[in-house]
């Protein structure tokens with residue numbers, strides 16, 4: 265069984281435009297193209313899941329403005345629980361009705377939220393993010409952060425491993441999932457500040473960027489019970505992510521924790 269804890273999908277109406285914009289952003293920043301796998305729709309995601317042996321995908325929508333969360337969370341509720349899709353909700357840290365929005369996310373049965381502080385342009389240690397984390401912890405909601413640099417965004421980085429470490433002064437951290445192995449392309453800092461803390465990592469979009477040795481060392485030192493499999497579909501396909509993880513030399517027990525056991529526990533399946 266494989267649960268992909270980090271995927272994206274857009275409503276059919278806006279998917280095409282969203283994908284064109286996102287791909288163009290990456291070209292602008294990197295000077296190089298990183299084409300998407302599939303169309304960015306829910307159907308396209310499901311097609312890739314079936315083709316690559318993924319049983320369940322967690323969709324992580326992102327509210328990039330203070331006005332988007334209502335429609336995003338409506339879409340999340342609509343797709344949640346159907347055809348192997350589980351959706352998290354989202355909100356923007358600066359929206360005035362953040363508290364009510366979190367309560368509604370909880371009441372509607374979603375298991376957590378996604379915050380992408382590079383798109384949202386807010387620092388992790390700002391009071392607006394800290395109050396969300398405290399409230400989410402109180403409600404039993406998980407928070408997935410995009411962590412480290414984003415391939416399509418300029419510096420400065422808003423969610424660094426060092427800042428994630430500081431956040432543990434405010435919350436326990438066992439309900440936080442730092443995507444991209446704790447901080448994309450900041451893996452020395454992950455080893456310095458995050459390995460051994462209660463914060464969980466996902467494995468999304470690391471193939472081709474992290475060395476197999478460092479990946480394995482982080483899994484071993486941090487503990488495979490705190491790492492969930494993720495792809496960042498449509499930016500990397502499940503087949504590619506699995507191929508990488510299979511190549512690093514983990515035990516069957518570690519692989520099972522990463523592929524599904526931890527996700528089953530988090531999602532209450």
Ligand SMILES: [Zn+2]
Pocket residue numbers: 270271272496
């Ligand atoms: Zn992502």
